[in-house]
Amino acid sequence: MLATLLLAFVLQVQPQDAPKPKQGAYAVVNARIETVTGGVIERGTILVERDRIVAVGADVTIPPGIEIVDAAGLHVYPGLIDSGTRLGLTEIGSVDETTDAVELGDITPQMDALSAINPNSALIPVTRVAGVTTVLAEPSGGTLPGMAAMINLVGYTAEQMAAGARVMVMDFPTWPSARPRFGGGGARGGAQDDPEKTFRDALKRVDEIFDRAELYARIDSTWAAGKGDREPEFVPEMRALLPVVRGQMKLMIRVNQEKEIREALAWVSRRGYRNVVFSGLAEGWRVAGELAAAGFPCIVGPVLSVPTRESDRFDRAYANAGLLAQAGVKVAIRTGEAENVRNLPFNAGFAAAYGLGREEALKAVTIHAAEAFGIEGDYGSIEVGKKANFLVSTGDPFETATEIREVFIDGFRVPIDSRQIQLYREFLDRDEGRVKAVEIVPPVRN
Amino acid sequence: MRFRTLLAAVALLAALAPTTQAQPRGSVLLKGATVLTVSGAGTLENTDVLVQDGRIARIGRGLQAPSGVETIDVTGKFVMPGIIDAHSHIALSSVNEATSPVTSEVSMEDVVDPYDIGIYRALAGGVTTSHVMHGSANVIGGQNETIKHRWGQTDPDALRFAGAPRTIKFALGENPTRVHGKRGGGSGARIRPASRMGVEAVLRETFAEGKRYLEAQDRYERERRTNPRAVPPEHSERLEVIADILRGEVLIHCHSYRADEIDMLMRVLADFGVKNVTFQHANEAFKVAPELAAFGASASVFADWWSYKMEVYYSTAYNATILVRNGINTSVNSDSGELNRHLYHEAAKTQRYGDLTDDEALALITINPARQLGIDGRTGSIEVGKDADLAVFDGHPLSVYGVPALTFVDGVKYFDRLNDPDDMRLRAHPNRDVQAGTVLTLDDHDRCLEGAFVIEY
């Protein structure tokens, strides 16, 4: 690995020439290509022109003058898609000034994650060298924290990074957990007086928000049709919700516990919303039958997490995706991470090992993710006409021992480099300088 | 302190002897596995491991089970040493005593919680031993405890790793300065340290006090031989422990991140003649690897955690590899009740972030942490005579598809993936909603600062 890195460093990067992503025309040849939607091509070729795949197959004629990437003995997979992250919105978790995922207020649907994406985040190169090419960046905080944005992990502006999907995030109300006192010990504890009422009140409030949004949409439509007698009030929150209640923008409902998932399903059906995706679903397997029947795409994760209940089987979180898939749910995977979105392939690997199976797991981080967000025309598989988002590796990208040799995002050939790799290069064999063995001198001084 | 230890030992023997002896030991024959010994013997194909009375009795081919000893066919499976987590906060009733920058008097051995389901979940990840630590709120925190995962034993003493050396938690950098100096721990009072300068001052002053305490005790012990009216010095539980550190009886495990603070502690320890230190987390240890090697210090690191706070922003997942290549005894730990369930996977990441061999990667979670905890004579590798702490995997443990199947501690099977029921709690709550669950976010896994901010003002 090191040798490869150093070689790559020497070959690609001249002293004054920082490694940088480059768009152009490429032919990746001699690769074993897992297209995901069109089977496996042994010793195939992919032609890339600007941002698109223009040819895929075993017998592709390579135009002259094109840059050739020899992938003999290597494997090509579609770029991995993480269906739920904070990447780009936060740099250093505990340093407030560097986090932009949370705005003040409970109802802030007009907040747009894309406007806060930092294309120069040090986290982004660290992520994409793992083969993760595309992620959903989500805002959080409150009932309607804002719009999440699908982004490609390359580009110099938010517009260049935008990957076609923008979804409205809603955090479904939760039951406050009441902890009754155990044995003796007096009148301690006493969290919520009535968790049920707290939940019902919160749900009523959500309904009220959407009632008003729908009313606002009627007023707006009437005005647009020239039938109203005055212009609708300017209500930015409700303007942001217009495409949602009109079914034009996806509503992503984040919900985790069994009871709440049931309530969320009932809520969606009561309101007649169809353009919906569920996310989180820590206890999704418990409601798998109903989720399958409802037919909405489901995003689960992090797979690498503990079960929600102490009485749960130890591997419920690992197995959740598999149990949902078995019941007929179309599953995509999220990490919920920022700095370690690079663990997406390992989350998929664990889901695969605990029941999802490798093939479904691969779909869960490629085509199913793209479909969940309605961007399968451009993303999620290796097909002619789709975006040139793929990785070239020494093997299964879910395995830790696999090396990711090449990453193409939006047609950019992305250097396998990041600050973490730079630090490796600098410190693996550091010049010792004036290493002075710190001398241990008994007896004690001071 | 020696007197106290003796007294405690006598009292324990008198009152609790049957409990201690009750620590169960098992016998079993594992047949036909690929045995990853993590010792000089390397990997042994199609090999049997015979366990008798909690110890590894024989390793070889064609072994026969003595009468009464169960044989388990593990053909096609992999057997590795039970995984050792050098940094954990499971099985504890409390983690941080954040009321003072120095709390060496407190000890996790007093608050071990054998009911924590985290123990079983760790077993389900092949982990047989955990170093359960005080949190990182204080410059000199409490003493830690090394436990074996004897799930089902409810007497806290039954989890002890008998004979494991004493260890203590130190912490440098952001946590102690934030808790005490910048924000004001539980009480709201802001006290030193508020800076890394203050951290060093607290260390040096405490060591100096401990040294005086030790000398006063020695003086008293000498004097009382000739003078029956000699006055014993005022007793201090806190300084007793500092004195024991100076005597070399307590191993230091120091929460640290930045290269400069790691270097600082080595200088302080050198000045006070203390040799044994393991740097925990140590995200920037790779920057001072030659200095660590020269000192003989160890490091126990995360596979890939970074950027959750300022002091880990300039770190790299290649840390473990750089340290190993510089000859430093390195382990990979969890610090988390989630991560500890897949330490084998965390160790495997060194093959993506670096080029460690299988044996080098496995050593990060077995023999290397065993050395850091001073228990390598008993566990950490599969060798005749060692404790039968074993993890059996379906598939190679360094593969993402490798799945723990069976886990043994002292030859007793505590985890059996195919046969264990769902609900493995040792007891149920008498009235809590059985459907209530907790959805943890990734940030919740870190118990290092748990309890550090008790009251908000």
Place this chain on the structure above:
Amino acid sequence: MPRRLTAALAVALLAIAPVAKAQNFGARAAAEPIPTVTGTLAITNARIVRAPGTVLERATVVVRDGVITAVGPDVAVPYDARVIAGDSLWVFPGFVDAASYAGIPEEAAGQPQPVDDPDNAPPARAGFQPDRDARTLYKGSDASVTALRDLGFTTAQVFPRGGMLPGAGATVLLGSAAGPVVLKSGAAQGASYEAARGVAPGTPMAVTARFRQVHREAARRAALAGRYAADPSGMAPPPWDAAHAAYAPVAAGEVPLYFHVNTALETHRALSLSAELGFRITLTGVGEGFELAEKLARLKPAMALTLALPEAPEWAASLKADSLEALMASYDPAERAADYRDQEAELQNLRSRQLLARKDYVANAATLAKAGLRFGFATRDAKAEELRRNVLAMVEAGLPADAALAALTIDGARLLGVDDAVGTIDPGKLGNLVVTDGDWFAEETRVRHVVVAGEVFEPAARTERGASRGGSDRPSR
């Protein structure tokens, strides 16, 4: 306040004033004691339970100046006795509460104040006050005293509240006296794992370390003080403070710590600490003693078991007793849910296990009695209105009624070292009696009189919510 409203309020006040005054007078009249004319009491022709298992039919007990002078079937009634006709009544020895907060007012919690040095907070904040004494805190007029007495408790060892070393306990009579009438003092120090808020010791582990510190330093100081008293020459006066001085008898093994332990873990830990430091220990609480019954049977510590029980789970409220039994019987410890279709089975199994778990708590006393242990009872964690209901539930769960009565009377008295004064109905002991209209362990029975050292009380006619079938299975609110 607007003028009109003020005027209206004044009119309203005028209108109700006479009524209020009359009610007030009535209440005062009822409360005003009628002068006592005799210090002699006789309860005649009653079924007298002298001690657990010893019953006298149609017997009389005579109490004179607070002390029992005679008991038996052929006892003459003194001429000056106030007589209570005991026909159809039962008489039990007055109950003993071995660890109580009766008469110890709760301190207002309030927002804790910031301190300069959280490592050395004032003793009250740190919970380090072994120099406090329950005798100086006890208020006989407190409603908690009446509530406990109405149930039949006549003697209680009361403790100051709060912290790891809240102070010394005292065994007092639950009579009408405003101050403590003390049977025994200086015989118990309270102790617990209760941490301080925001200051040291802020966690159970720091409480443990603080016990070690206090114990060893108190012993050192006591030794120095002894030496100094014998011969001060060549010595500086040893350091002294009230707290360490008050703890010294514990360090010397003269006075036990009444260590309150809520959980199985705290029980293990207190026993270990006692073994390590060598202090005498009496465990109070021990509500999860069933978890370590074998160890307790081996070590045989003195114990006062809590009368508090965990409430039943909410979901069980709507189920009848037989369905609860059936649910418990269906428990399958090997249950595995393959997928979502097994949800209902899993839920039922979890509930089944929960019921069984709760049963362990109710059967705690029975389990420990079966292990050969004797114990008293402690009310400090329980609400008065649930005490009787809980004792009855414990008996239903297998605690022999005689063992329960012993725990309430003579065993509690022995534990406190006051069995020569209370605990049975014997001449020479204090006239502490519980007079009921039936067996105290029968649900419908009501307490008619409680006698404390000859002083007769009539329990307030409150509706006892307890005692109905599975009363303790009542759901939490």
